[in-house]
Amino acid sequence: MPRMAEFYIGIDLGGTNLRTALFKATSKTLEPVSFLKDNLRSTRPDDVLDFIEETVKTVAGERGISGIGLGVAGMISAGDQIVRRAPNLDWTDFPLGKEVSSRLGCVTEVINDVNAIAWGEYVFGYEKKYPGMLCVFMGTGIGGGLILDGHLVEGSHGMAAEIGHVKAVASPDARKCGCGKSGCIEAYLGGKNFGSWIGEVIDSWDGAATKLSNDPAFPLHAGHVDEAAAAGDIFALSLWNELAPALGMVLANAVTLTDCGVLLMGGTVWDNCPVLRRLVTQSYNDFVNTPSRATILDSRLGDKAGLYGAAHRAFMRNLSSEID
């Protein structure tokens, strides 16, 4: 007798919105059915749980759900599905997996959002063509996810590939990062941090006049600086020439340490800054050791990658429990 159709949900829980996707399971993989995006009403854990429950029921309709994968920006302890720290939601030690599982009565899998993206790109975006892939997403922060030998590497504390907190500047006046340390690459090029210091750097610039000092856009983000650099603005170019080698070095070091084969780059800062991208790529190529040079590729699934990845991790959890 044929098995009843199985359905899985992938969720991307950001600081301001909840994105949800429904997938149908075939014998080996998942096929997308529908996608939904909603703004969170609040970030209080109980409100978020209510919202997840409501959304899953809306998306699922009459279909039974066999598993839910949740990608969350933050530190996740992999074994027990607890969100240790999610700064955007202001959550500490919240047992998200257990709560969602008991409300909706199915298997759950909670993973870091960029790990979900990396897994989604590995399995669906590039269809397992590359067994190694370091995925770096530059948006509000800078996140990383690492696939090696076809496995997602989560590390001893679930913190492997946290590339945003790799140090890029060692001087005593290095910028302070949200993690509490100084000199992290995210303190410089994470979208949120960048927006907080760029105004002050423009004000203290004593070189040739920059059109950015009169830019009506507020707050300025990396895209504005990139546009100015493309137009030949001296300030913007000098800033990019200072920051691009820092990121290029961090990427080259990560590739040297992991021999990942592919460096998959994405996120709004990366996508919206073509001048920075070119300079970082150049600098990465200068720094990286030739034998382990990873090819830089673009994201294929864009903002859907994490939904695929999270749902597939829940699907895998069910498969492995069937085998056990």
Ligand SMILES: [Zn+2]
């Ligand atoms: Zn940091």
